[in-house]
Amino acid sequence: xxxxxxxxxxxxxxSEKLRELFAAHGEVKSVKLINDRYxxxxxxxxxxxxxxxxxxxxxxxxxxxxxxxxxxxxxxxKPRGVWRMRRPRH
Numbered sequence: 001x002x003x004x005x006x007x008x009x010x011x012x013x014x015s016e017k018l019r020e021l022f023a024a025h026g027e028v029k030s031v032k033l034i035n036d037r038y039x040x041x042x043x044x045x046x047x048x049x050x051x052x053x054x055x056x057x058x059x060x061x062x063x064x065x066x067x068x069x070x071x072x073x074x075x076x077x078k079p080r081g082v083w084r085m086r087r088p089r090h
Contacts, residue, residue, distance in 0.1 A: 001029065002055035006062075007045040007073035017068070018046055025061055026054020047077055 006018065015031040022028045029049040035042055050058060055076070063074040 001049055002052050003077035004048045004050065004055055004059060005045065005073075005075055005077040006048055008070050009042075009044055009046060009072065010068040010070050011042045011044060013042075013046075013068055015046070018048065021062065021067060022048050022050065022058050025058035026050050 004022075009018070013033070015033050018033070019028050019031045022031075027050065029051070031046060031048050033042060033046045048058070059074050059076065062072055065072050065074075
């Protein structure tokens with residue numbers, strides 16, 4: 001199972017539309033749209049889980065694709081701790 005990062009998505013996108021887009025490349029296990037924890041508004045990115053082989057195909061097919069008026073940025077998601085690293089304070 002691989003988690004795919006999908007960035008630069010329209011704020012109007014639904015998880016169903018995103019699921020349809022990725023389902024063309026294999027079985028989608030889950031779709032998680034990320035919202036701001038304080039405002040509840042979309043943050044413009046999501047995570048899609050697919051099996052390993054389908055994930056690679058989906059990434060190749062959708063990275064840079066124009067979808068709902070935006071060019072998607074799609075790649076393999078990094079482990080959670082990697083993007084949460086903070087810069088040292090001076």
